[in-house]
Amino acid sequence: MNPGFPGPAKKRGPVSEDVQPSTKIKKTENSDKTNFASPSIERRAAPVLLIPFSMDRIDNFAKPFPKFRRPVEVGYMSIDKNKKMTPDRSLLRQFNRISPTTTKMDLSVGFDAYEEKDPNANVGISPILHWITQCPDAFMNGLKKHSNNDTLKRQSVGVGNSIAATPNPSTGLTISNQYYTSSDRAVTVKLPSGTAPTNEKTSLGDVPKERKIPKRLDCLYTDFITWRGMLTKIMCSLYDRTPWKMAAVKYNGTIYFRELDTEENIKRKESATERDKRMCYWGIKFEDYMTSAMSAPPSHLMAQQGGSWKTLPANDKDSYCTVVRTRIGEHSIVMGAEVDCFEQDTKSSGYIELKTSRVIYTDRNKCSFKRKLLKWWAQSFLVDIPKIVCGFRDDNGIVQKLETFKTLDIPKQVQGERDIWDPAVCLNLLEQFLSWAKTVMRKDSPRVTVVFDWNSPFSRISALEYQESHFNVLPEWYYSENVSNSGDRTSAKATIKEKNPPI
DSSP: OOTTSOSSOOOOOSOOTTSOTTOEEEEOTTOSOEEEEOOTTTTOOOOEEEEEEEOSOGGGGOSSOOOEEEEEEEEEEEEOTTOOEESSOTTOEEEOOOOTTSOOOBTTTTGGGOOOOOTTOOOTTHHHHHHHHHOGGGGGGGGOOOOTTOOOOOOEETTOOOOOOOBOTTTOOBOOSSEEEEETTEEEEEOOTTOOOOOOEEOTTOSOTTSOOOSSOSOOSOSEEEEHHHHHHHHTTTTOOOOEEEEEEEETTEEEEEEEOOHHHHHHHHTOOHHHHHHHHHHHHHHHHHEEETTSOOOSOGGGGTSSOOOSOOOOSOEEEEEEEEEETTEEEEEEEEOOEEEEOSSOEEEEEEEEEEOOOSHHHHHHHHHHHHHHHHHHHHTTOOEEEEEEEOTTSBEEEEEEEEGGGGGGGGTTOTTTOOHHHHHHHHHHHHHHHHHHOOOOEEEEEEEEEEOTTOSEEEEEEESSOSOOSSOHHHHTTTSOTTSOOOOOHHHHHHHSOOO
16 A cells, blocks of 8 residues: 555544535445535535545655656746736746846835735636647647657757756756656666757647647546646645645546635735735745846846836736646646746756745744745746746845755755755655545546645645535536536546556
């Protein structure tokens, strides 16, 4: 039995807040499963409490790194302030190469005129679903047949990252165009025979002319589809005891994750002080200082463009996202991830993540910063963003210095300090969670939703299955053309296995 999987379900405590207050608990005579009776007024099927995912022992995940395929960019999209998605790079921003000594950026500039995002305007995974319907060719590689256990050649779309096959002496991590594998916790690389590192760039539409691209694929040859942020929260759960909740639906063999708001997060937003809002704005304004539109001339120093910093309020309503494909263990994943900017350089080019943090004054500050690095590393590692630029600011929001962190070097800063965080534990947790999610999500129907919940006392991830729900993971327009009149598309294991060849 997988150590991350618990034994038989024990007697449960209070039900999740998703269950209506009038819901009563009942148990069947011939089953050890606990069911919840739905309110008689709604006459809906009772949600079923599934076997949870045990996380009470961190040693269950303290193993060598699982096999992880280097992420491949398969697409991109721009999302404007009206939440309209277009599969292009119109909203991608370029990195302003500002001298680390020329900082003193005031991150409060424009705060009084800043218009916050609508906290209720959560569109879920709809942008990804629209991208899928407009770019089905990104999934065509799933139709290829493979022999000799060879894997697909890495492709980088458009501005993709360059590839090197040289070891990093500080971490032991070697970058290749295929897999991250492990041996005794030191990460090594395995390249398919006859495959050399490549710098090839292809466009999203590069497919043989004789192949006709279908308007919609009946199967995406992908196990999981979601946003990067959801996977980051799962990875960091053992070290970051912040509650999270997500709804999941299985449709045509693919499981879709959508993040849900927790009660704690809703209360935090409602009780946010002026200081809290200002500090959130600081990160947005830092991105505003450090980036410019791709159509603008590259700015090496703001002084060269007029001698003053930007004075307008920052705008975070437009966004650019990359879409990547990767694999951890036996699970193929396609995820969307918002990208701050792109750096075009003669030596290297690639996406950059921008962050802010308090200047480190004490050992306690240093320890807190090391814990913060966990989420920074996880976010960038999952989508292969090579570096992070941090603006260290004081308590008044004035940036004092800039520092660049290479993503693959970050784990070295906590090496030997397992109490802080361990990257292998994080990846093993994600791999085992995805395996468990597959076992509990057996019903292939867009109308059956499983809600995963991580909250106090933070010893397990619970799962509730709803036959009919309001979570709207998949909107009807996405599946209506392919769903039968009954609304269900159940599939036998053999059929699903045949539809999803290893990629």
